[in-house]
Amino acid sequence: MKQAISLRVNSDEHVVSVDLDRTLVSVLREDLGLTGTKVGCGGGDCGACTVLIDGRTVTSCLVLAVEAEGREIMTVEGLARSGTELHPIQQAFVEKGAIQCGFCTPGMEMSAYSLLSRDRRPTEAEIRMGLSGNLCRCTGYNKIVEAVEVAAMTRGEPAGASASAGSLLSGAGAEDHEGGPVSPLAGGGYTAPATVEEVCRLLADANGNAVLIAGGTDLIPKLKAAAPQARPTVIIGLRRIPELAELVCDITTGLRIGAMVRLADVGDHPGVRALYPAVAEAAATIGTPQIRNMGTVIGNLCNAAPSADSAPVLLALDAVVHVAGPTGRRSLRLAEFFRGPGATSLGPAEIVTALEVPPPAPRSGLSYQHMSQRGRVDISAVGVAASVILADDGSCKQVRIVLGGVGPTPLQVPSAETLLEGAALDAEVIDSAAEVAADAARPISDVRASVGYRLRMVRVLVARALAEAMARASADGPSCSSSTGESICGEISADPDSPAGEGRQP
Amino acid sequence: MTRIEPRDVISRRYDAGAATEPTLIGRDLPRVDGPDKAAGAALYTDDLRLPGMLHGRLLRSPHAHARIVNIDTSRAAALNGVRCIITGRDIPLVRFGNWRLMPDTQDQHALCIDKVRYIGDEVAAVVAIDVDTAEEALSLIKVEYESLDAVFEVLSSLSPEAPLLHEELSDNVSVNRRIEYGDPEQGLAESDLILDNTFTVHAVSAAYLEPCSALARYEPGGRFTVWSSTQVPYILQCMLAATLGVRENDVRVIKPAVGGGFGGKMELRAWEFCAAFAARETGRPVKFTLSREEELAYGRRRHPMTIHSRVGFRKDGTLVAKDLEILLDGGAYNAMGPTATFLSGNFGAMLYRYPSYRYWGRHVYTNKPPASAMRGFGAPQSLFVSESQMNMAAKQLGIDPIEIRIKNAMRTGDVIPDVATISSCGFIESLEKAAEISGWHEKRRAFRDKLAAGSAAPTASGAAAALAPRRLVRGLGVGCYSFISGGVFNWFNTQYPFSAAEVRAFSDGTVHLLTMAADIGQGSDSVLVQILAEELGLDPGDIRLTAGDTAMTPQADLGTWGSRVTLMAGNAVLDAARKIKEDLFGALSARFGLNVIYDLECRDGRVQVKGRPDRGLAFGEAVAMVQKSRRGEPLIAHGYYTPRGKGLVTPAFSFGTQVAEVEVDLDTGQVQVQKMWTAHDCGVPLNPMGVEGQLEGSIHMGLGYALYEQFAMEDGRTLNTTFLDYKIPTALDMPTGESVTIETYEPEGPFGAKEAGEGLVSPTAPAIAEAVYHATEYRCMDLPITPEKILAGLDEITSHGDTTNHPPTGGNLT
Ligand SMILES: Cc1cc2nc3c(=O)[nH]c(=O)nc-3n(C[C@H](O)[C@H](O)[C@H](O)COP(=O)(O)OP(=O)(O)OC[C@H]3O[C@@H](n4cnc5c(N)ncnc54)[C@H](O)[C@@H]3O)c2cc1C
Numbered sequence A: 001m002k003q004a005i006s007l008r009v010n011s012d013e014h015v016v017s018v019d020l021d022r023t024l025v026s027v028l029r030e031d032l033g034l035t036g037t038k039v040g041c042g043g044g045d046c047g048a049c050t051v052l053i054d055g056r057t058v059t060s061c062l063v064l065a066v067e068a069e070g071r072e073i074m075t076v077e078g079l080a081r082s083g084t085e086l087h088p089i090q091q092a093f094v095e096k097g098a099i100q101c102g103f104c105t106p107g108m109e110m111s112a113y114s115l116l117s118r119d120r121r122p123t124e125a126e127i128r129m130g131l132s133g134n135l136c137r138c139t140g141y142n143k144i145v146e147a148v149e150v151a152a153m154t155r156g157e158p159a160g161a162s163a164s165a166g167s168l169l170s171g172a173g174a175e176d177h178e179g180g181p182v183s184p185l186a187g188g189g190y191t192a193p194a195t196v197e198e199v200c201r202l203l204a205d206a207n208g209n210a211v212l213i214a215g216g217t218d219l220i221p222k223l224k225a226a227a228p229q230a231r232p233t234v235i236i237g238l239r240r241i242p243e244l245a246e247l248v249c250d251i252t253t254g255l256r257i258g259a260m261v262r263l264a265d266v267g268d269h270p271g272v273r274a275l276y277p278a279v280a281e282a283a284a285t286i287g288t289p290q291i292r293n294m295g296t297v298i299g300n301l302c303n304a305a306p307s308a309d310s311a312p313v314l315l316a317l318d319a320v321v322h323v324a325g326p327t328g329r330r331s332l333r334l335a336e337f338f339r340g341p342g343a344t345s346l347g348p349a350e351i352v353t354a355l356e357v358p359p360p361a362p363r364s365g366l367s368y369q370h371m372s373q374r375g376r377v378d379i380s381a382v383g384v385a386a387s388v389i390l391a392d393d394g395s396c397k398q399v400r401i402v403l404g405g406v407g408p409t410p411l412q413v414p415s416a417e418t419l420l421e422g423a424a425l426d427a428e429v430i431d432s433a434a435e436v437a438a439d440a441a442r443p444i445s446d447v448r449a450s451v452g453y454r455l456r457m458v459r460v461l462v463a464r465a466l467a468e469a470m471a472r473a474s475a476d477g478p479s480c481s482s483s484t485g486e487s488i489c490g491e492i493s494a495d496p497d498s499p500a501g502e503g504r505q506p
Numbered sequence B: 001m002t003r004i005e006p007r008d009v010i011s012r013r014y015d016a017g018a019a020t021e022p023t024l025i026g027r028d029l030p031r032v033d034g035p036d037k038a039a040g041a042a043l044y045t046d047d048l049r050l051p052g053m054l055h056g057r058l059l060r061s062p063h064a065h066a067r068i069v070n071i072d073t074s075r076a077a078a079l080n081g082v083r084c085i086i087t088g089r090d091i092p093l094v095r096f097g098n099w100r101l102m103p104d105t106q107d108q109h110a111l112c113i114d115k116v117r118y119i120g121d122e123v124a125a126v127v128a129i130d131v132d133t134a135e136e137a138l139s140l141i142k143v144e145y146e147s148l149d150a151v152f153e154v155l156s157s158l159s160p161e162a163p164l165l166h167e168e169l170s171d172n173v174s175v176n177r178r179i180e181y182g183d184p185e186q187g188l189a190e191s192d193l194i195l196d197n198t199f200t201v202h203a204v205s206a207a208y209l210e211p212c213s214a215l216a217r218y219e220p221g222g223r224f225t226v227w228s229s230t231q232v233p234y235i236l237q238c239m240l241a242a243t244l245g246v247r248e249n250d251v252r253v254i255k256p257a258v259g260g261g262f263g264g265k266m267e268l269r270a271w272e273f274c275a276a277f278a279a280r281e282t283g284r285p286v287k288f289t290l291s292r293e294e295e296l297a298y299g300r301r302r303h304p305m306t307i308h309s310r311v312g313f314r315k316d317g318t319l320v321a322k323d324l325e326i327l328l329d330g331g332a333y334n335a336m337g338p339t340a341t342f343l344s345g346n347f348g349a350m351l352y353r354y355p356s357y358r359y360w361g362r363h364v365y366t367n368k369p370p371a372s373a374m375r376g377f378g379a380p381q382s383l384f385v386s387e388s389q390m391n392m393a394a395k396q397l398g399i400d401p402i403e404i405r406i407k408n409a410m411r412t413g414d415v416i417p418d419v420a421t422i423s424s425c426g427f428i429e430s431l432e433k434a435a436e437i438s439g440w441h442e443k444r445r446a447f448r449d450k451l452a453a454g455s456a457a458p459t460a461s462g463a464a465a466a467l468a469p470r471r472l473v474r475g476l477g478v479g480c481y482s483f484i485s486g487g488v489f490n491w492f493n494t495q496y497p498f499s500a501a502e503v504r505a506f507s508d509g510t511v512h513l514l515t516m517a518a519d520i521g522q523g524s525d526s527v528l529v530q531i532l533a534e535e536l537g538l539d540p541g542d543i544r545l546t547a548g549d550t551a552m553t554p555q556a557d558l559g560t561w562g563s564r565v566t567l568m569a570g571n572a573v574l575d576a577a578r579k580i581k582e583d584l585f586g587a588l589s590a591r592f593g594l595n596v597i598y599d600l601e602c603r604d605g606r607v608q609v610k611g612r613p614d615r616g617l618a619f620g621e622a623v624a625m626v627q628k629s630r631r632g633e634p635l636i637a638h639g640y641y642t643p644r645g646k647g648l649v650t651p652a653f654s655f656g657t658q659v660a661e662v663e664v665d666l667d668t669g670q671v672q673v674q675k676m677w678t679a680h681d682c683g684v685p686l687n688p689m690g691v692e693g694q695l696e697g698s699i700h701m702g703l704g705y706a707l708y709e710q711f712a713m714e715d716g717r718t719l720n721t722t723f724l725d726y727k728i729p730t731a732l733d734m735p736t737g738e739s740v741t742i743e744t745y746e747p748e749g750p751f752g753a754k755e756a757g758e759g760l761v762s763p764t765a766p767a768i769a770e771a772v773y774h775a776t777e778y779r780c781m782d783l784p785i786t787p788e789k790i791l792a793g794l795d796e797i798t799s800h801g802d803t804t805n806h807p808p809t810g811g812n813l814t
């Protein structure tokens, strides 16, 4: 079942007819002949297919072509102004020896471009972080990092801006030029309704043949792995619903994260970083820059992987999930949301609209600690969140310990919590709580880690998380008067398709 | 990067008095293909599309070992859009393998005939109008298998009861290789210290970023054109011709841009054959492109090995003897395993002067994806053991690891019987320099003192650290390498020179270089252009290049492997360039009536009397004169190189030393490599930036090999088949580094150059392993070094003390 869509790529408008499950990269390469964008893995892991959508890097192998309609797409072919002149980033790559086989190069350049558009003078560490979603097997990265440094210096202007008329993050292309298909098609297809109610109605009508797509980073790999016959016939995009794009962080009302708020929005948000640093840290550890630009916090929860990195902190904060369904709206505690690996308590036609976290209590602290083999850019084998509220005497008034990756769902550990509540937190108490927590964990062995290692890491990470949460709680309580100024408590309510980036910077 | 002169600088080709100093050699020239790649315009195989092109997919075995009873393709064939189905019944019964010199080793058919031997073995191919249709058709093919006992470990595969993978053999050993000189038994008997250890090293993926792809076209006249992501266009041409049953020149192989190979793209593979075969069957172009899952689950790997090494020392650290026994886990087919079996033994004898040496290598079949060539080709495995044992011996004899190496190091002029003559060697200088730049002696002492003082104490500060102290320790370790500059042993049994070049000079001042050398990312195109431009006194921009097209570029070249291109193809280019120069000099002499004793030169785009630009011609004018004097015949020269009188291994060896500093978290077992220092001898670095790029890429791969990369296997099935679970290092994982090149002059190499970049993948793992030992006293003898192993090792030490380096398990001091 093909759908005609119009794609805006490097400022050119193309009309193509695509199957529901076609990815953007295959349309770019096969239908539009833009073969500069490469496929190294097809699973979001290598970054060779990196392109910009509305100014942000995404891995185009995890983007459905139908979802890219109406958005501004930029590929490596859009970097240079002409055939005779390279873009300063490309020039720097050539001159600094940042290219060997060249297969990673287009994706690297797009990541570099995006980085330099946001930050004129990134530090080396920021460059490495910015490129951490792009694998290179040839160069060892150092020359690429140097090239980006050189490009940043070129002509004293942000190298990223020259070809884009500086409009990257100002929301150009953020709003759709056209409405696109909004009503369900008889034989199935993609649709992006404008209201939550419409979504619920479509879900109910589809009788289990429809799936929701937020960032698609969990969904697309699953679709690809499924046999063609087993793939859903209707895909419902959430990207055009304004209410879902809301990210509010306020010291009096707390944190509200809408269903389309991306991991990067949360990880980079000055307010979240000030008030709920561990929430920002957890979001910022997930995947790669590209994955964080695409994936949502709520998608991470709805996917219900036992290892989901955003779950433990949000559980430790007693987050509330807002749900909409055919019969109306309801709310439940996040603790009641997870049912097992990949299973939640959502009804068949229900969606999560937002989640809410209460305002931070005085003298409270939160920490997220995680561990995986590579150490960075890796699925966590174990993740531990701890939140601590201190009493006036410095003893522990309330504590939450949540373990990720060591059971069918994220586990709260009441036995360890009771041990701590009322006690003065010293190294000894913390150690015994860590011991108790490890007893409660029920890990399995898999390619990521063995049972024994996971149990051992629970002990280490619980201790580290408690220590950090405790340290944060005893430091001055969170406030809005930090150096980031009042804007940290601001609110974003941009167009749902927009990168929400413009709202982020103070 | 800084460069230093070695103590024993070998005489330069350019004597000091001569006016012609090289102008391009040693300069950081940007790559010739850089702009095209930077713009995203370079075409890789999967970027190519031809009118009417069909798409192919492979059907792979779900069994590790089974007999094929029947294949029913009828339902698949009936599917709309399917154009061709190929099974083992349809293809010529031709066995192939790169070891043509030893036909016994050729153990593969393009598709399985009667048996499958690993999960992923290629059983059939479907070609259809699009990939989805081809995939649907695969699911409709019914293969009836009769499952057979399978064997997954080398030791069980050696047992007499083990199932035979290849029934024409009497056991599962496909290659036996022995080297022996001196009297190792007597040497060991006379040793003061004998280390007797068994190490295991694991399989890793080349993980080139471009998955394999092949596109084939057939002309009704009987000619095939195949574009493929290969590193051996000529070998592929020969193998395709053999399996298709046509003559070699009926197949034209073109190598487009290739996204890395590292040894993984140097054989004929099923999809290349199937694309060509189906193109003939259907009359339409056919393309196959692999997925990353296929690459990781079924692709070629570096050989896992079980290595038993006994090495004897005198009390003062002098080496006396080495007895090395290696079992190579070859997987289901030989692939490039025979070469790895040979080279592992050769590398075992390298670096140090072993007065007596014995090697016995056996290549053993198991029901796993075949292992094959991968960067280092036996060296990373063999040298992990040599280097670990040097470190262990140093510890037990109370000698500094660098000192014990210097004491035993090879030097220029050394001869290893059967293996090599060392014509240039900056090894000792590299050891000294690496120690100097890393602050070796001070740091070794400082880290050790800290450990002894039990101060693996809180290193972080602040309230959190007080409540859950981090126990971080640091260590410093060293590893060394030596590597070949191309192989001498003619296993492919080529009838042509090892490398060839054709140079065409034009009267507009440009020159066209044609070569079969295959640039797969390492930069050989750029180096060859640089060599030619240097020799002809031209600008690299004056050179046009055609490479890796078997219909255009001269027979032959064995391709890119074993770090052979710079030396071998470079010499062929030089040979051709010198012939061109002779003609140009002749024309110049005639034009100016020059005395025959004059020295002439090509320089700055001119052909002239040395140092007398006024008595000369522009390059293009000189070419025109030659052509005129020949009444229009074009000025073309051919150059060749075949190593002779260089032993059976290689014409030249590189050497180097690497030092790693690590930090280990004693609670989590995680290792953070803080910094790497490298001092290496690659002869004259023709393009230092290119050499540095190779070095940094090697560190990346060595780091992955040491710490992160491994396959999780269960009954022959690979469980981690994505880059999410097969972890190559990211930009965040790379340590900072410092390097120096030790400049020697390799007389056999073009402008003094030899291998750079492949050998460097070897020292990283032993250096890191030693650094971890230095930090924790845990010695890893089974790569990779994972956090789990470190914690288990530390537990062991806590309960039993450090066992690896003391008698009786580790060694015996007699
Ligand atoms: C390379 C890579 C690395 C990754 N690394 C990590 C990591 O380190 N840590 C980690 O935790 N995860 C990781 N992930 C997983 C993934 O990126 C996250 O889970 C992400 O947050 C999912 O969000 P999404 O918006 O992309 O979800 P989608 O894929 O759009 O949706 C996920 C599932 O939730 C459903 N869903 C989405 N929104 C709603 C809603 N509002 N209501 C009801 N159902 C909904 C969808 O139907 C789908 O079933 C990684 C993924 C990739 C590809």
Ligand code: FES
Pocket (backbone or CB within 6 Å): A038, A039, A040, A041, A042, A043, A044, A045, A046, A047, A048, A049, A050, A059, A060, A061, A062
């Ligand atoms: S192709 Fe690897 S991330 Fe898309």
Ligand code: FES
Pocket (backbone or CB within 6 Å): A098, A099, A100, A101, A102, A103, A104, A105, A135, A136, A137, A138, A139, B209, B259, B260, B521
């Ligand atoms: S240059 Fe080859 S993968 Fe980066």
